[in-house]
Each structure stands twice: as structure tokens, then as C-alpha cells.
Amino acid sequence: DAGITQSPRHKVTETGTPVTLRCHQTENHRYMYWYRQDPGHGLRLIHYSYGVKDTDKGEVSDGYSVSRSKTEDFLLTLESATSSQTSVYFCAISAQDRNSPLHFGNGTRLTVT
């Protein structure tokens, strides 16, 4: 199995508080992604990174920011959490931007009350 670790696995937070989720990989893959998974929707891309300090927005980036200061770590921050950001968040990695297998972390279940 690809070495991807997400932390925390579960988080409950209050509306308006900042939250940071961490994704750590040991595969030295260039591409890292943050997705959210909600009932009735397919996985949706929040942000992705194509290298250290190189990031770009995905389909549902409003309210989220990311940082990648090292190849192995990709952080997702909710600056001021809202109830609409209650979701399961998945980190994924790939060696190339296309035609390359995706490897997913185990997910972080975030509840914003």
C-alpha cells in the first residue's frame, strides 16, 4: 500500500474556528490532492499541488487554503469553518498529473457544529 497518512482521522469543531488537516506521504510523488466526499456527490477536488510551494484551486476551493512546504506534506486549512464544510476529506497522491494511478489516504471525518 502507498504510504499516505491523514491526520486527524476525526475532528469535531465549532463554526468560525480554524482547522488544519494534514496529509503526509512517503512515496515522493509530485502530485497531491485534497478532495471532499459528500452524499449525492462524487469526490470533488478542493486544491491540488504539483510540487513544493506549487498549488492550484480545484472545483470547490472557496473557504479553503493549502500549503506544501515539503514534498511529503500537504496541509488543508479551513480559515473559518462553516457547517457546509462538514464532510469527509480525502488526500490523494499520484506520480504524474494524468494517466497515473491515484493512491488515497484513509480520510478525515470533519464535523462542524
Next chain:
Amino acid sequence: KNEVEQSPQNLTAQEGEFITINCSYSVGISALHWLQQHPGGGIVSLFMLSSGKKKHGRLIATINIQEKHSSLHITASHPRDSAVYICAAHSGGGADGLTFGKGTHLIIQP
């Protein structure tokens, strides 16, 4: 934007049955992924294919580029195959070019 549709949404079958899950997409793609997600669990990549057919154990994935359609087959299904199966189509562009289907929830009863 690519539209990815899966059918059926839900499927319940008896152990041993041959299972087919379908995925159709609206625009040309460079690759299609099949993923598996067990209840409460992470997501595992099963196949990535751009043409023809791939097989791994009891799982077979096929793709017809002209018809913009892919199928995932499970032979001799087993209760441990119970999971959500997700297809995702990469329609060009860069790393943000992947569109996911909503998944097919499969239950295999003993």
C-alpha cells in the same frame, strides 16, 4: 466539463453471481479509473485503463473509447466484495481533469 454517470446506483446480489457495474462519460478521456471504497474505509485504486481490458483476480475492467463507456465485472462474487465502486474519468487538462462518478453501492448477500 465531463459528466460521469454510473449505473446502477445500488445493487444487491447473491454470493456467486456475476456482477456488472457501468460507467459512461460525456467527453473524450485519456484514462479511466475504477476505485473501491469499503464502508467507513479508505479508497483503493483497482484499475486505470485507457483502452481494452484489464484483469486482476476476479475483477475485470473494460473500456470502449468510441462508445464512451466502461464496465467493471466481478466474477464469483463474495460478501467481501460489498463496497462502493467509483469510476473516475480523466478528460485531459492537468491534474484537475479528473471527474468522479457518484458510485455504485454493491451488497453481496451470503
